[in-house]
Amino acid sequence: MKKFAALALAGCMAVSLAACGGSASTSTAASESTAPAESTSAAESAAESAAESVTEATQGGKVGVCIYKFDDAFMTTYRNALQEILEGKGYEVTIVDGNNDQAKQNEQINTFITQGVDALIINPVMTSAADQIISTVKGADVPTVLINREPTADQMSAYDKLVYVGCDAAQSGTFQGELILDTENKGDINGDGKITYIMCKGDPENIDAQYRTEYSIKALTDAGKEVECLYEYLDNWDQTTAQQDVANALSQYGDKIEVVFCNNDAMALGALQSIQQAGRTVGKDVYLVGVDALVEAVQNVVDGNMTGTVLNDDVGQATKAAEATKLFVEGKDVEKYYWVDYVKVTKDNASQYLKED
Ligand code: GAL
Numbered sequence: 001m002k003k004f005a006a007l008a009l010a011g012c013m014a015v016s017l018a019a020c021g022g023s024a025s026t027s028t029a030a031s032e033s034t035a036p037a038e039s040t041s042a043a044e045s046a047a048e049s050a051a052e053s054v055t056e057a058t059q060g061g062k063v064g065v066c067i068y069k070f071d072d073a074f075m076t077t078y079r080n081a082l083q084e085i086l087e088g089k090g091y092e093v094t095i096v097d098g099n100n101d102q103a104k105q106n107e108q109i110n111t112f113i114t115q116g117v118d119a120l121i122i123n124p125v126m127t128s129a130a131d132q133i134i135s136t137v138k139g140a141d142v143p144t145v146l147i148n149r150e151p152t153a154d155q156m157s158a159y160d161k162l163v164y165v166g167c168d169a170a171q172s173g174t175f176q177g178e179l180i181l182d183t184e185n186k187g188d189i190n191g192d193g194k195i196t197y198i199m200c201k202g203d204p205e206n207i208d209a210q211y212r213t214e215y216s217i218k219a220l221t222d223a224g225k226e227v228e229c230l231y232e233y234l235d236n237w238d239q240t241t242a243q244q245d246v247a248n249a250l251s252q253y254g255d256k257i258e259v260v261f262c263n264n265d266a267m268a269l270g271a272l273q274s275i276q277q278a279g280r281t282v283g284k285d286v287y288l289v290g291v292d293a294l295v296e297a298v299q300n301v302v303d304g305n306m307t308g309t310v311l312n313d314d315v316g317q318a319t320k321a322a323e324a325t326k327l328f329v330e331g332k333d334v335e336k337y338y339w340v341d342y343v344k345v346t347k348d349n350a351s352q353y354l355k356e357d
Contacts (some may be wrong), residue, residue: 060090177219243270
């Protein structure tokens with residue numbers, strides 16, 4: 001890694017939590033992600049609705065699925081795949097919406113336990129709540145598949161009936177960097193010898209957001225490129241927030257922005273709206289990459305409105321999660337981790353990922 005590149009990266013990373021540019025981000029999602037409501041009414045009603053919807057067990061057994069929030073484009077495709085695959089295996093499946101509220105999700109987990117589910121699949125609201133979740137499911141001796149938010153190795157080893165299904169977040173970041181390196185001018189549109197970018201980041205607690213932010217740029221600096229980070233926006237995976245932030249970025253930094261990195265496709269779609277509103281053309285004036293391969297993003301890759309995205313294989317992960325669940329329910333041996341690969345999606349291969357979400 002060249003020294004200046006390493007320094008640029010270090011400078012950017014040192015302040016990455018605060019954002020490399022320094023000012024506060026607009027963030028509708030910030031209010032959403034504030035402390036979970038203490039109110040028991042939301043939790044109680046969640047518990048009641050979960051209770052009502054779990055009826056008599058089918059022959060396959062009951063599986064409770066906790067999703068951090070339904071209002072998340074990628075987790076919607078993931079949960080739909082989970083439902084279909086688990087039902088296909090003969091399980092009675094109940095999926096509940098944590099509404100981005102850890103207190104509510106804790107109640108939902110307790111309700112499932114009281115109802116005697118045979119296994120749980122949990123997408124934690126907060127990565128930092130993993131200890132508590134693991135101690136709850138361990139105390140109740142319910143086999144559990146954690147998905148989407150990778151806990152630490154120590155947390156994973158705390159309970160023998162616990163597995164994690166997910167992807168290597170660093171790989172998705174590396175692939176985003178490579179998508180830029182594969183462009184005609186390797187991301188240096190204005191030919192000044194450096195790649196100048198902004199970054200739209202997901203939930204700062206989420207390792208996917210942290211590693212995509214880090215490894216997308218590392219791929220550039222590892223290739224010997226100089227980089228300049230204009231600003232890192234905290235957009236919490238959210239399309240509207242990213243749209244606003246990228247609109248502001250475009251008016252503030254103008255042509256300086258050569259690459260818009262987005263930790264996911266929802267934010268990339270928001271960024272694209274602002275890029276187009278500003279009269280700029282992706283592939284000519286600016287490059288744009290996301291992660292997830294949402295159908296709308298893949299269509300934009302096909303149409304040349306996005307430089308590329310990275311497939312976050314919802315069906316692959318749902319399949320592994322369902323397989324691990326089945327092994328648990330049948331009392332068979334499970335692995336501790338099940339990994340699913342990311343795949344780079346470019347104009348050349350995008351059409352094969354144009355499945356319906
Ligand atoms: C990521 C995905 C994001 C968001 C997030 C939720 O893997 O890329 O779009 O769904 O999970 O934790």
